[in-house]
Amino acid sequence: MTAPSALPTSVDGMLDLLTKRDYFAERSLATVAYLSLRMGRPLFLEGEAGVGKTEIAKVLSAALGRKLIRLQCYEGLDVSSAVYEWNSAAQMIAIRLAEAAGDSDRDQLASDIFADRYLIKRPLLQALEPDVNGAPVLLIDELDRADEAFEAYLLEILSDFQVTIPELGTVKAPSPPIVIITSNRTREIHDALKRRCLYHWVDYPAADRELTIVKSRVPGISAKLSQQVVSFVQKLRDQDFYKSPGVAETIDWATALTELDARSLTPQVVGDTLGALLKYQDDIQRMQGDVLAKTIKEATDG
Amino acid sequence: MPIDHLNPPTGAMADNVIGFARALRKAGLPIGPGAAIDALAALQLIEIGKRADVYATLEAIFVKRHEHALIFHQAFDLFFRAEEDWKQMLDSVPLPDDARRKPPPASRRVQEAMAQPLKGEEREAPQEQEIKLSVSDREVLQKKDFAQMSAAEIAEVTRAIATMRLPQAELRTRRTRPDRQGVRLDLRRTLRASLRTGGDIVDIRRLGLIDKPAPIVALLDISGSMSEYTRLFLHFLHAITDARKRVSVFLFGTRLTNVTRALRARDPDEALASCTASVEDWAGGTRISASLHNFNKLWGRRVLGQGAIVLLISDGLEREADSQLAFEMDRLHRSCRKLIWLNPLLRFDGFEPKAQGIKMMLPHVDEFRPVHNLTSIDGLIKALSAPTSGHHGPLIRPAA
Numbered sequence: 222m223t224a225p226s227a228l229p230t231s232v233d234g235m236l237d238l239l240t241k242r243d244y245f246a247e248r249s250l251a252t253v254a255y256l257s258l259r260m261g262r263p264l265f266l267e268g269e270a271g272v273g274k275t276e277i278a279k280v281l282s283a284a285l286g287r288k289l290i291r292l293q294c295y296e297g298l299d300v301s302s303a304v305y306e307w308n309s310a311a312q313m314i315a316i317r318l319a320e321a322a323g324d325s326d327r328d329q330l331a332s333d334i335f336a337d338r339y340l341i342k343r344p345l346l347q348a349l350e351p352d353v354n355g356a357p358v359l360l361i362d363e364l365d366r367a368d369e370a371f372e373a374y375l376l377e378i379l380s381d382f383q384v385t386i387p388e389l390g391t392v393k394a395p396s397p398p399i400v401i402i403t404s405n406r407t408r409e410i411h412d413a414l415k416r417r418c419l420y421h422w423v424d425y426p427a428a429d430r431e432l433t434i435v436k437s438r439v440p441g442i443s444a445k446l447s448q449q450v451v452s453f454v455q456k457l458r459d460q461d462f463y464k465s466p467g468v469a470e471t472i473d474w475a476t477a478l479t480e481l482d483a484r485s486l487t488p489q490v491v492g493d494t495l496g497a498l499l500k501y502q503d504d505i506q507r508m509q510g511d512v513l514a515k516t517i518k519e520a521t522d523g
Numbered sequence: 524m525p526i527d528h529l530n531p532p533t534g535a536m537a538d539n540v541i542g543f544a545r546a547l548r549k550a551g552l553p554i555g556p557g558a559a560i561d562a563l564a565a566l567q568l569i570e571i572g573k574r575a576d577v578y579a580t581l582e583a584i585f586v587k588r589h590e591h592a593l594i595f596h597q598a599f600d601l602f603f604r605a606e607e608d609w610k611q612m613l614d615s616v617p618l619p620d621d622a623r624r625k626p627p628p629a630s631r632r633v634q635e636a637m638a639q640p641l642k643g644e645e646r647e648a649p650q651e652q653e654i655k656l657s658v659s660d661r662e663v664l665q666k667k668d669f670a671q672m673s674a675a676e677i678a679e680v681t682r683a684i685a686t687m688r689l690p691q692a693e694l695r696t697r698r699t700r701p702d703r704q705g706v707r708l709d710l711r712r713t714l715r716a717s718l719r720t721g722g723d724i725v726d727i728r729r730l731g732l733i734d735k736p737a738p739i740v741a742l743l744d745i746s747g748s749m750s751e752y753t754r755l756f757l758h759f760l761h762a763i764t765d766a767r768k769r770v771s772v773f774l775f776g777t778r779l780t781n782v783t784r785a786l787r788a789r790d791p792d793e794a795l796a797s798c799t800a801s802v803e804d805w806a807g808g809t810r811i812s813a814s815l816h817n818f819n820k821l822w823g824r825r826v827l828g829q830g831a832i833v834l835l836i837s838d839g840l841e842r843e844a845d846s847q848l849a850f851e852m853d854r855l856h857r858s859c860r861k862l863i864w865l866n867p868l869l870r871f872d873g874f875e876p877k878a879q880g881i882k883m884m885l886p887h888v889d890e891f892r893p894v895h896n897l898t899s900i901d902g903l904i905k906a907l908s909a910p911t912s913g914h915h916g917p918l919i920r921p922a923a
Contacts, residue, residue: 231569231570232569232570232573232576248575248576248579249575249578249579249582250579252569252575252576252579252580252583253579253580253583255568255569256565256568256569256580256583259568260561260564260565260568267589296696296697296829297696297697297698299697299698299699306711307710307711307714309710309711309713309714310710312714313714316714316717327718327719327721330718330721331718334714334718368696368698368829370698388715406589406825407824407825407828408825408826408828408829409588409825412553412587415587415588416555416587419583419584420583420586420587420588421579421582421583422589422592461820463819463820463854503850503854
């Protein structure tokens with residue numbers, strides 16, 4: 222972890238900060254990220270899978286020298302795995318020890334075993350704790366996978382940045398964490414939650430930006446191949462696929478092609494590696510034979 | 524932080540932003556009163572001179588759904604080019620569905636009430652008598668085809684449908700709650716209880732898994748050939764749609780429309796009216812294949828994710844029935860827990876699936892049910908309350 226650095230003071234400062242860490246953001250994304258830092262509001266990022274929503278949280282935490290706390294959402298996520306849990310086994314032992322020692326003061330026992338050291342802190346509670354490097358970056362990833370009940374619970378945390386533990390009292394963050402929430406839109410997130418956040422739709426990057434990304438992430442790729450790769454992927458996104466390839470897929474594919482020592486796109490090498498780009502059998506089947514040859518020709522001619 | 528929420532900046536910029544917020548609200552974006560203050564606070568942090576930055580800033584605050592981005596884009600262009608043009612141009616901005624003026628709740632009923640015949644008018648009298656149905660009439664009504672009902676009978680059926688409730692509790696989730704018969708040990712509560720007895724565990728607390736109703740996704744055909752049924756089905760879907768239950772409703776004819784939000788209105792008349800208003804191809808042709816394609820592509824992953832049951836309500840009379848239709852049906856079938864096809868044509872004794880479209884679709888459904896009278900709707904409700912586990916995984920399996 223690098224030393225903590227100050228928050229950027231302008232949109233350009235934010236762009237610099239991200240670019241230095243090889244994250245090539247659209248100016249609009251840099252603007253909302255900057256605002257979210259300055260206004261202390263959670264940043265809500267929506268968009269297709271693989272456009273770099275999660276990545277920006279990692280980059281921000283690295284660039285600002287803050288701790289990254291990640292909460293991966295899933296169906297059935299509940300308070301005991303997201304916020305805190307008591308270490309019951311240790312508490313049990315403490316009770317037995319107290320018994321063995323002949324302690325019989327019940328109130329004393331209660332306050333002993335519901336103390337901080339028996340508390341197992343999960344990501345949301347960790348994010349509220351003071352940190353010498355400044356408040357951490359809290360990434361709440363793929364919120365659309367958690368169920369509505371959990372979303373409602375988040376509302377309280379995100380507006381007050383505090384958690385109430387019945388046995389212990391209220392824990393409040395000395396300074397609110399930098400919160401980034403991502404969603405792939407597999408279901409709609411409730412408006413009440415979005416209202417508390419700055420909202421931004423992360424789109425697929427334009428060709429020139431994607432080219433910059435590929436060149437920085439896949440060292441050793443030739444100028445010609447990277448050009449063709451990006452051009453091919455951009456053409457795929459125009460088509461009516463069930464799942465269009467994201468930037469993450471472009472990088473995977475470019476890496477795969479360099480591993481195979483490909484010099485340029487040929488039907489053979491593209492056909493063999495298409496699985497790095499398209500993740501549904503139906504989509505792969507549509508990209509066979511003539512369609513594939515035609516798309517490759519368009520991408521290599523351009 | 525240098526932002527003062529209590530004393531936001533005033534002057535020309537404040538006027539502009541407040542005016543812009545008002546205009547956006549008029550164009551249908553749900554913008555709360557705090558948003559304009561947020562926007563002013565945010566604008567203080569950036570360089571006002573850069574149009575793109577102002578755009579991104581205001582968008583992050585005023586737009587909370589990707590669908591609204593286009594409206595915002597047009598509104599921003601218009602508003603910050605020339606404010607005078609704005610009022611004229613507002614009409615040409617494509618308004619979202621919920622922006623269209625809704626009739627005040629129950630206005631239709633009020634109008635109907637006002638239109639009751641005055642004393643001495645006889646024309647309406649027989650119908651009023653018909654409404655008072657005896658018990659045996661009700662039995663007849665149970666089996667009568669919706670398409671052959673009189674207006675009064677439809678009113679009666681609508682009332683019966685409004686009382687229908689789907690049973691709860693079908694899917695087991697991974698969340699837990701305190702439950703004496705539960706299978707898991709609730710150590711936290713057990714420990715807390717043990718403190719009362721000085722550390723001796725007398726009472727073991729348990730956790731049980733929470734059951735949740737399975738999400739239901741209804742795809743309702745509103746083409747001309749279904750027109751005698753659509754209104755009643757909409758009443759049925761409204762009755763089972765409730766903010767607490769997970770029900771999504773889509774209408775399709777030549778194109779697909781999501782009316783889930785419209786149906787959430789408490790009052791059935793208001794809900795149906797805003798439903799009708801949001802659909803452009805009411806009682807037109809059918810393009811089942813294209814509509815299913817759109818559903819699969821745009822909505823499938825969003826509403827079918829958590830083990831949904833799909834109700835496809837259609838007569839299956841598709842003109843362009845080809846392999847594409849079978850393909851889309853197959854995809855839909857593989858993306859949901861259970862696909863139930865409700866077809867009013869099944870009311871005919873000796874119905875045979877001869878139409879090309881029906882032949883294409885049939886192999887891909889789990890259940891094929893009639894849905895033309897109250898008895899069949901009752902049957903459907905029973906089918907939906909049957910245990911659904913172990914039938915289908917919610918995941919898409921790769922094509923063979």
